[in-house]
Amino acid sequence: MTRDWIATARTLSEALPYLQRYTGAIVVVKFGGNAMGDDDAMAQFARDVVLMRQVGVNPVVVHGGGPMINDLLGRLDIQSHFVRGKRVTDEAVVEVVEMVLTGRVNKRIVQAIMGEGGRAVGLSGKDDNLMVCEADDPELGFVGKPVEMNVQALHDLFAAGIIPVVAPVGTGRDGQDTYNVNGDTAAGAIAGALKADRLLLLTDVAGVKNAAGDVVTEMTPEDVKRMTAEGVIAGGMIPKTETALKAIDEGVRGVVIIDGRVENACLLELFTEHGSGSMIRPADLPPLAE
Numbered sequence: 001m002t003r004d005w006i007a008t009a010r011t012l013s014e015a016l017p018y019l020q021r022y023t024g025a026i027v028v029v030k031f032g033g034n035a036m037g038d039d040d041a042m043a044q045f046a047r048d049v050v051l052m053r054q055v056g057v058n059p060v061v062v063h064g065g066g067p068m069i070n071d072l073l074g075r076l077d078i079q080s081h082f083v084r085g086k087r088v089t090d091e092a093v094v095e096v097v098e099m100v101l102t103g104r105v106n107k108r109i110v111q112a113i114m115g116e117g118g119r120a121v122g123l124s125g126k127d128d129n130l131m132v133c134e135a136d137d138p139e140l141g142f143v144g145k146p147v148e149m150n151v152q153a154l155h156d157l158f159a160a161g162i163i164p165v166v167a168p169v170g171t172g173r174d175g176q177d178t179y180n181v182n183g184d185t186a187a188g189a190i191a192g193a194l195k196a197d198r199l200l201l202l203t204d205v206a207g208v209k210n211a212a213g214d215v216v217t218e219m220t221p222e223d224v225k226r227m228t229a230e231g232v233i234a235g236g237m238i239p240k241t242e243t244a245l246k247a248i249d250e251g252v253r254g255v256v257i258i259d260g261r262v263e264n265a266c267l268l269e270l271f272t273e274h275g276s277g278s279m280i281r282p283a284d285l286p287p288l289a290e
């Protein structure tokens, strides 16, 4: 018991400078469908986000839900396939995508955060025109590319102490079309528009690995470009690092690719000296907004 208490006190005193450093910071967290797993994984994630809020961070959750979309499409016997990591989305598919993401998945996360003692409000890119899109590529149908972001509603929620939970569904400029946006892309666009202090992309590997298979803990955008040209960054990691580079161009201070399967992944990244995963940030930028 005593030993546990000493360990806790030591952990807290070590974490304190980091807790203070992040007061008022904006941290966007992308929570992918694969990371959601069972109710325990969901509750664990919700606890991390609630704790961030309690210590004065402004977290925004942007979620995915690819496996849940696959499940309902399968039950409705609607076919879909992916081209370059994005789901080809016709009218029937976009209807299901919106139902699953803004409905079941979004509300499950909101409920989990409420269940852990936080306050959460769910919204999609349609609410208050948060994410206005154009078609990304004619070949992909209703897949959206964010072209205009309106993040005032997120600032209003921060001021009220509420955690926004955003489904990656966009609106068209005409106020009619519905767009399916890749979750990483949506998280990057929201982080960019907020000029967030951190964008955390949770995935299923320990971070970005070099040619020897070791996780690279600190990288500049130039390192990412070089590793991509060399073919060391490949497959599913490419959309993540592309999102990271774009977000940094738009003013995000640091993007971290971390292992969402690790307990307290987000807290370890923000509140420990070494963080976790791979941090991508410009060499010349102060780590946090003053």
Ligand SMILES: Nc1ncnc2c1ncn2[C@@H]1O[C@H](COP(=O)(O)OP(=O)(O)O)[C@@H](O)[C@H]1O
Pocket (backbone or CB within 6 Å): 032, 034, 202, 203, 204, 205, 207, 208, 209, 210, 232, 233, 234, 235, 236, 237, 238
């Ligand atoms: N250099 C690299 N470092 C780490 N993972 C890499 C790298 N290059 C390719 N990958 C692959 O990218 C995958 C992560 O992308 P993906 O599976 O699409 O993630 P998620 O489902 O979390 O969105 C890893 O599981 C790994 O197979």
Ligand SMILES: CC(=O)N[C@@H](CCC(=O)OP(=O)(O)O)C(=O)O
Pocket (backbone or CB within 6 Å): 031, 032, 033, 034, 063, 064, 065, 066, 067, 069, 085, 086, 087, 097, 143, 144, 168, 180, 181, 182, 183, 184
């Ligand atoms: C255009 C596109 O591909 N959209 C994704 C949106 C969900 C998503 O990104 O989910 P994960 O983060 O769980 O993969 C899709 O339809 O699956």
